[in-house]
Amino acid sequence: MSSPAAPxxxxxxxxVRFGVLGCADIxxxxxxxxxxxxxxxxxxxxxxxxxxxxxxxxxSEIGFPAARVHGSYExxxxxxxxxxxxxxxxxxxxxxxxxxxxxxxxxxxxxxxxALCTAELDAILGACDASGVQFMDTTMWIHNPRTAKxxxxxxxxxxxxxxxxxxxxxxxxxxxxxxxNDIRVKxxxxxxxxxxxxxxxxxxxxxxxxDYELPETVIAHRHPVKNQAGVLLACGxxxxxxxxxxxxxxxSFLANLAFDVTVYGTNGTLHVTDLVIPYxxxxxEFSVASKSSFVKPTIGWDxxxxxxxxxxxxxxxxxxxxxxxRLVQNVRAGGRPEGKWPAITRKTQVVLxxxxxxxxxxxxxxxxxx
Amino acid sequence: MSSPAAPxxxxxxxxVRFGVLGCADIxxxxxxxxxxxxxxxxxxxxxxxxxxxxxxxxxSEIGFPAARVHGSYExxxxxxxxxxxxxxxxxxxxxxxxxxxxxxxxxxxxxxxxALCTAELDAILGACDASGVQFMDTTMWIHNPRTAKxxxxxxxxxxxxxxxxxxxxxxxxxxxxxxxNDIRVKxxxxxxxxxxxxxxxxxxxxxxxxDYELPETVIAHRHPVKNQAGVLLACGxxxxxxxxxxxxxxxSFLANLAFDVTVYGTNGTLHVTDLVIPYxxxxxEFSVASKSSFVKPTIGWDxxxxxxxxxxxxxxxxxxxxxxxRLVQNVRAGGRPEGKWPAITRKTQVVLxxxxxxxxxxxxxxxxxx
Numbered sequence: 247m248s249s250p251a252a253p254x255x256x257x258x259x260x261x262v263r264f265g266v267l268g269c270a271d272i273x274x275x276x277x278x279x280x281x282x283x284x285x286x287x288x289x290x291x292x293x294x295x296x297x298x299x300x301x302x303x304x305x306s307e308i309g310f311p312a313a314r315v316h317g318s319y320e321x322x323x324x325x326x327x328x329x330x331x332x333x334x335x336x337x338x339x340x341x342x343x344x345x346x347x348x349x350x351x352x353x354x355x356x357x358x359x360x361a362l363c364t365a366e367l368d369a370i371l372g373a374c375d376a377s378g379v380q381f382m383d384t385t386m387w388i389h390n391p392r393t394a395k396x397x398x399x400x401x402x403x404x405x406x407x408x409x410x411x412x413x414x415x416x417x418x419x420x421x422x423x424x425x426x427n428d429i430r431v432k433x434x435x436x437x438x439x440x441x442x443x444x445x446x447x448x449x450x451x452x453x454x455x456x457d458y459e460l461p462e463t464v465i466a467h468r469h470p471v472k473n474q475a476g477v478l479l480a481c482g483x484x485x486x487x488x489x490x491x492x493x494x495x496x497x498s499f500l501a502n503l504a505f506d507v508t509v510y511g512t513n514g515t516l517h518v519t520d521l522v523i524p525y526x527x528x529x530x531e532f533s534v535a536s537k538s539s540f541v542k543p544t545i546g547w548d549x550x551x552x553x554x555x556x557x558x559x560x561x562x563x564x565x566x567x568x569x570x571x572r573l574v575q576n577v578r579a580g581g582r583p584e585g586k587w588p589a590i591t592r593k594t595q596v597v598l599x600x601x602x603x604x605x606x607x608x609x610x611x612x613x614x615x616x
Numbered sequence: 617m618s619s620p621a622a623p624x625x626x627x628x629x630x631x632v633r634f635g636v637l638g639c640a641d642i643x644x645x646x647x648x649x650x651x652x653x654x655x656x657x658x659x660x661x662x663x664x665x666x667x668x669x670x671x672x673x674x675x676s677e678i679g680f681p682a683a684r685v686h687g688s689y690e691x692x693x694x695x696x697x698x699x700x701x702x703x704x705x706x707x708x709x710x711x712x713x714x715x716x717x718x719x720x721x722x723x724x725x726x727x728x729x730x731a732l733c734t735a736e737l738d739a740i741l742g743a744c745d746a747s748g749v750q751f752m753d754t755t756m757w758i759h760n761p762r763t764a765k766x767x768x769x770x771x772x773x774x775x776x777x778x779x780x781x782x783x784x785x786x787x788x789x790x791x792x793x794x795x796x797n798d799i800r801v802k803x804x805x806x807x808x809x810x811x812x813x814x815x816x817x818x819x820x821x822x823x824x825x826x827d828y829e830l831p832e833t834v835i836a837h838r839h840p841v842k843n844q845a846g847v848l849l850a851c852g853x854x855x856x857x858x859x860x861x862x863x864x865x866x867x868s869f870l871a872n873l874a875f876d877v878t879v880y881g882t883n884g885t886l887h888v889t890d891l892v893i894p895y896x897x898x899x900x901e902f903s904v905a906s907k908s909s910f911v912k913p914t915i916g917w918d919x920x921x922x923x924x925x926x927x928x929x930x931x932x933x934x935x936x937x938x939x940x941x942r943l944v945q946n947v948r949a950g951g952r953p954e955g956k957w958p959a960i961t962r963k964t965q966v967v968l969x970x971x972x973x974x975x976x977x978x979x980x981x982x983x984x985x986x
Contacts (some may be wrong), residue, residue, distance in 0.1 A: 275913040410850070410871045413783045413864070415880060418910075467854055467862055468833075468981075480780070482862060484837055484854065492837055492852060494783070494864045501780045501880045503908035503917065506887075510785060510871045517876075519887060519903075523910065525917045533889075538873035540788075540893065543645040545931060547873065547895045561915060611838075 259578075262571040263291035265328035265352070267319050267343060268335045269304040272357065276332055276384075277308035279564040288571045291329075294322030319343055323350050330380075330574055333357060336435035337442060341366050348373035353380040353574045355567075359442030359598065360591055364615070367595045371588050380573045382566075382587040385450055385594075387522050389569055390562035392530040393454070395554060400455060400509055400516060405536045407512030409491055412455045415506045416444035416522060417480075417498035425499065431477050439478035441602060444505075445497035447522045449601070450594045451507040452485060452493040458593055461485040461493070465611045466604035471500065483601045513537055515551070527561040629948075632941040633661035635698035635722070637689050637713060638705045639674040642727065646702055646754075647678035649934040658941045661699075664692030689713055693720050700750075700944055703727060706805035707812060711736050718743035723750040723944045725937075729812030729968065730961055734985070737965045741958050750943045750953040752936075753961045755820055757892050759939055760932035762900040763824070765924060770825060770879055770886060775906045777882030779861055782825045785876045786814035786892060787850075787868035795869065801847050809848035811972060814875075815867035817892045819971070820964045821877045822855060822863040828963055831855040831863070835981045836974035841870065853971045883907050885921070897931040 264280070266273050280288040290308065294316040295301035301315040316322035323331070323346055330353035335343055337359050347354050354374055360383050361367035374381040387393060400406050420428070429435040430443050438445075453460075463486045470481035482496035505522040509515070514536040524530035535551035560568070573584045596615055604612040634650070636643050650658040660678065664686040665671035671685040686692035693701070693716055700723035705713055707729050717724050724744055730753050731737035744751040757763055770776050790798070799805040800813050808815075823830075833856045840851035852866035875892040879885070884906040894900040905921035930938070943954045966985055974982040 271913065275915070278913065407872070410868065411785060411852070411866045413785065413866075413878075415781060415783065415878070417880065419882060419907075463838075465838075468835075468856055469860055469862075471860060480860075482781070482864075484852075484864070486838055490839055490841060490850075492839075492866070494852075494854070494866075496781045496783075496862070496864075496880070498780065498880075500882060502777070502883055502885045502905060503910070504880055504885050504905070506878060508783075508785070508876060510787065510866070510868075510874055512789060512870060513872055515872045515874050517887075517889060519921070520917065523914050523917065525920050527915050535872060535874075537789075540873070543641065543648065544893050545645070545897050547890065547893065550895050551889070 258286035259575045261286050261289045262574045263289055263327055263329045265292045265294060265322045265325060265331045266290055267294050267322060267331055267333045267347070269293065269295050269300050270334035272334050273304070273332065274308060275563055276567070277310060279561065279567050281309050282560055282564045283568055288567050291327050292316055292322055292325050294319045323347060323352070328352060330355060330570070336429045337362055338435055338437060341369050344370040345373040348377045348379050351377050351379060353577070355570055356381065356383050358383050358385055358446045359436070359438050360595060362437055364592065364595045364599050367592060371592065374583070374588065378577065378583060380570065380577055380583040381591070382570050382573070383591045384566065385447070386562045386566050387447070388454070389565040390524065390530060391558050392524070392532060392556040395556050396516060396518065396532055399514070399534055400511070401457070404513065406514035406516070409456055409509055409511050411491070411510040412452050412493035413506070413508045414448040414451050414493070414495040415497070415504045416447045417496070417501040418444065418503045419501060420499040425473070425479070431473055431475070431479070433475045433477050437477065438598070438602065440497050440499045441478050441481055441598060444522070445481065445495070445601070446594060446598065447505065448495035448497050449597045451521055452495060453590070453593055453597065455507065455509045456487065456491060458590060459487065460593055460614050460616060461597065462488045463611050463613055464597065464600045464604055466601055466609045467496070468609045470605050478605070481605060483604060485597070524562070529555055529557040531555050628656040629945045631656050631659045632944045633659055633697055633699045635662045635664060635692045635695060635701045636660055637664050637692060637701055637703045637717070639663065639665050639670050640704035642704050643674070643702065644678060645933055646937065647680060649931065649937050651679050652930055652934045653938055658937050661697050662686055662692055662695050664689045693717060693722070698722060700725060700940070706799045707732055708805055708807065711739050714740040715743040718747045718749050721747050721749060723947070725940055726751065726753050728753050728755055728816045729806070729808050730965060732807055734962065734965045734969050737962060741962065744953070744958065748947065748953060750940065750947055751961070752940050752943070752957040754936065755817070756932045756936050758824070759935040760894065760900060761928050762894070762902060762926040765926050766886060766888065766902055769884070769904055770881070771827070774883065776884035779826055779879055779881050781861070781880040782822050782863035783876070783878045784818040784821050784863070784865040785867070785874050786817045787866070787871040788814065788873045789871060790869040795843070795849070801843055801845070801849070803845045803847050807847060808968070808972065810867050810869045811848050811851055811968060814892070815851065815865070815971070816964065816968065817875065818865035818867050819967045821891055822865060823960070823963055823967065825877065825879045826857070826861060828960060829857065830963060830984050830986060831967065832858050833981050833983055834967065834970045834974055836971055836979045837866070838979045840975050848975070851975060853974060855967070894932070899925055899927040901925050
């Protein structure tokens with residue numbers, strides 16, 4: 247018998263051709279991640295900057311030598327070869343440029359915080375929706391395989407039970423230079439300050455822990471720290487759900503680097519201390535206690551918490567790009583944009599709005615809009 | 617040359633002769649700890665119980681067969697051979713019996729929560745003071761050598777900097793039996809419920825982290841969980857200091873076992889996850905990050921947090937008894953009682969009072985009395 251003909255392999259999908267709008271530092275991490283992906287995933291086709299020189303220098307550094315330079319953002323948006331835009335501009339510029347990206351029919355990978363408020367975000371999401379383009383924010387840790395493993399454990403109604411309390415602290419000790427000059431302390435650029443920066447991760451991690459159920463009420467902690475221009479440098483809040491769950495978070499530019507999330511359930515406890523940026527790229531840990539009890543007479547624990555290690559061939563930012571390009575290629579092939587990502591983004595922004603409102607009202611309780 | 621005569625060794629001090637007032641479960645842990653100490657430290661001379669039988673059974677179990685039985689608390693207090701009393705009665709009985717202990721000139725090792733409110737505690741401390749007897753509460757983890765090592769690190773103004781945020785969660789998942797019958801859910805016995813039980817440790821650990829500086833204000837979390845009799849089963853609060861430090865705690869009878877304290881400083885971070893009852897008796901861990909920064913472009917941490925392991929020959933409860941007996945022997949030799957321990961107890965109770973007041977006022981801010 248002759249063997250059957252080898253099945254015809256479909257050609258690998260054409261790589262998604264990105265335009266980068268602005269030469270922010272964080273764009274170097276994104277371009278590095280694209281280089282790690284297999285061919286056929288992502289390439290940087292063009293870089294747009296208000297300065298030709300800056301764009302040229304950026305291109306020479308990032309390993310995509312064929313990328314075109316655009317001396318204006320507008321010019322990049324007109325480039326028909328650009329299929330998707332990675333947009334790391336300051337938050338105050340998101341609405342005009344993100345809606346312009348969508349209006350040109352280009353997919354949008356948008357840096358967080360995605361907008362200054364939910365109304366702004368809705369303008370962006372509405373534009374993406376109207377054009378049928380994929381939207382995703384750049385919360386990288388969501389794409390780490392550790393996060394999926396933790397999700398599995400927290401969702402286990404026997405081993406973990408019901409979530410009751412969540413604590414999150416995301417912080418880093420900003421330099422004097424940062425506190426003077428970084429866009430994240432400038433009211434005209436990133437007016438949400440620390441709340442929009444690492445506070446975004448606190449809120450997202452808390453929502454993640456409760457499978458994106460919105461809290462009912464938030465109350466900001468008193469005495470948030472602001473700079474002279476009124477931009478938040480350190481703040482916190484307590485979140486309340488209808489069923490009695492509570493969460494507490496603190497975010498700060500004024501404390502040692504921390505990316506802690508602890509989830510306390512009726513039967514289990516999960517600790518992770520490097521959620522947002524894992525200690526190392528290739529593997530990430532967390533620890534879980536389940537049905538812990540005492541060695542009598544309360545002289546020890548049994549069972550002890552267990553450490554879990556999740557390895558990954560690709561760092562989380564590369565997995566994020568991979569997921570985004572997969573979705574773009576799906577839309578290119580006639581599919582619909584994935585609605586899960588904008589929905590999660592919006593919930594994060596809605597809670598962030600409520601925290602900001604509570605801060606602005608001197609720590610009054612604020613109901614969370616849906 | 618003839619060698620000099622060996623110096624005359626002073627005789628070892630006579631063991632402190634304890635009376636145990638009530639046969640609570642926790643007393644078994646204390647008697648076990650006494651047996652671990654070298655001779656000349658502590659012995660149980662007598663046990664007082666409202667039931668002769670219960671006292672006899674208790675004595676047969678604890679390894680002090682020579683201990684006398686007293687069929688009433690009053691009778692134990694009249695026993696001239698009893699030099700110090702360990703008092704694990706329900707909190708509502710502390711004032712009459714603890715003041716009676718002091719009035720008889722006996723030293724007092726008092727179970728926590730020490731009193732239902734600061735006014736009650738002051739009656740007890742006043743009685744101890746008037747009689748010149750040593751007072752100590754039974755917060756055991758304070759005596760673990762790990763705690764001293766952590767203190768050293770948190771106090772390091774360079775490696776740790778200034779404390780900014782503290783999170784504490786102390787909880788265990790109480791059985792149905794506990795939630796029905798334990799003294800800690802009975803309004804007439806331990807009316808402070810979970811706040812007096814594991815909440816005590818949250819508050820103490822937070823005060824410990826700031827070297828016992830009292831907060832200015834506390835605000836209880838909304839929606840504390842109470843049983844039908846109105847006793848707290850789960851609650852929390854945020855604490856505010858004048859210099860902007862904040863702390864958050866949650867305590868619960870309804871979540872998996874947790875004894876977490878995390879201290880966030882300007883330069884350092886400390887994590888401990890088994891503060892109150894270490895996972896194991898002979899060694900205890902914690903982890904410290906100091907001056908953590910990113911591996912560029914934010915793909916890792918450098919330096920990584922470090923794990924510290926502190927070993928101990930004696931478990932923390934034995935070290936607690938050892939410290940208490942040392943102080944009693946010092947008073948016996950003409951010294952004055954050590955004021956550090958009652959001062960720490962009182963601060964814990966003062967903050968606990970404020971949290972309770974805020975709970976009772978529907979989460980209104982409450983100023984902390986000094």
